Amino acid sequence: MEDKAIEILQVMLSRRGLKTDLERLTLDTLERANAYKIGDTLVIFSQKEKGLLERDIEKLTDFASKMEMKQGLVIVTLSPPSENVLKVVKALAKQRIQLFHIRQLQFDITTHRMVSPHFIFDENFKKQHPDITKEYEKRKITKPEEQLPWLDSQDAMAKWIGAIPGDIVYVQRPSDTAGNADFWRYVVEDANVA
Numbered sequence: 341m342e343d344k345a346i347e348i349l350q351v352m353l354s355r356r357g358l359k360t361d362l363e364r365l366t367l368d369t370l371e372r373a374n375a376y377k378i379g380d381t382l383v384i385f386s387q388k389e390k391g392l393l394e395r396d397i398e399k400l401t402d403f404a405s406k407m408e409m410k411q412g413l414v415i416v417t418l419s420p421p422s423e424n425v426l427k428v429v430k431a432l433a434k435q436r437i438q439l440f441h442i443r444q445l446q447f448d449i450t451t452h453r454m455v456s457p458h459f460i461f462d463e464n465f466k467k468q469h470p471d472i473t474k475e476y477e478k479r480k481i482t483k484p485e486e487q488l489p490w491l492d493s494q495d496a497m498a499k500w501i502g503a504i505p506g507d508i509v510y511v512q513r514p515s516d517t518a519g520n521a522d523f524w525r526y527v528v529e530d531a532n533v534a
Contacts, residue, residue, distance in 0.1 A: 345416055345445035346376065353378055355450075356502050358411055373458040373525050379461075384444070389421045397428050412436025416419060416445060426494065430529045433493035434504050449496055456499040459507040461524060470531050472510060482510050484526045491525035492532070503527045 346437055350360040366375070378434045380402045384460035386392050392415070404413040412435060421443050429439045449517030458515070459465050466473040491498050493505050503509050507527040517522040 341442050341446065342374065342416075344387070345440075346378070346383070348445045348448060349378055349381075349414060351448055352500055353381060353411070377407075377409075379411060380409055381414055382409040383414045383416065385416045386418065389418055391417055391421055392425050394424055394428050397425060397432070397437075399411060401432060401435065404437075407530060412438070415439045416442050418442055422481045425515055427530070430493055433529050434506070436502070436504060438499045439494060440499070444496065449500060455497065456511050456513040458501050458503075459512075460501055460503055462508040465510065472522065474523060476510075479524075481524070484524070485528070488524050488526040490531040492529045493527055493529050494533075498527055505529045 343438060350362070350430065354360045355408060358381070363377040364375070365377055365382075365430075374387065376385075377481040385401055386396070388396075397415070400413060400415060413440070415429070418441075419440070425522055426439065429437055450457070461476070478520040479487075488508065491503070491509055493499075493503070498509065501509070505527050509527060510524045510525040511525060512520045
């Protein structure tokens with residue numbers, strides 16, 4: 341399962357335009373973990389059956405910081421994370437920390453017919469898609485954090501495209517009547533907190 345997850349992570353990072361060269365690392369800071377460097381991203385596969393603890397997340401973020409991983413940290417667990425661990429990861433989302441259950445990395449979710457394309461609505465995207473930018477400007481959005489629906493930083497597609505809190509995500513959904521329907525979402529640490 342780990343080999344397939346690495347393959348999917350390389351696909352995910354390459355679609356973001358990032359390096360995907362793979363290097364195995366030795367990690368003494370966490371027991372029962374496999375560490376890799378994919379480009380400038382640190383990837384940790386926890387081998388703990390019962391999942392990670394908050395202190396494990398702290399150790400891993402310190403290790404990633406010392407290694408100067410410019411594209412952040414991806415943590416892959418064998419079991420779904422606890423609410424406390426998820427809360428810690430969401431609080432660190434601006435540091436490009438993403439948490440995956442290993443089953444989430446067994447296939448490319450963007451190839452599923454029910455998944456709409458998601459894009460970070462940044463300056464590069466705006467230059468490449470002036471028609472979409474004009475549509476956004478028509479909506480007169482001055483405070484996206486208040487005017488747009490929220491997207492959780494640990495949402496599957498937010499993680500896939502590398503969105504962090506503060507980003508605006510453009511979603512293009514197929515519509516039977518309009519052809520395509522344009523939606524924008526504002527990425528927050530935790531969409532369940534008002």
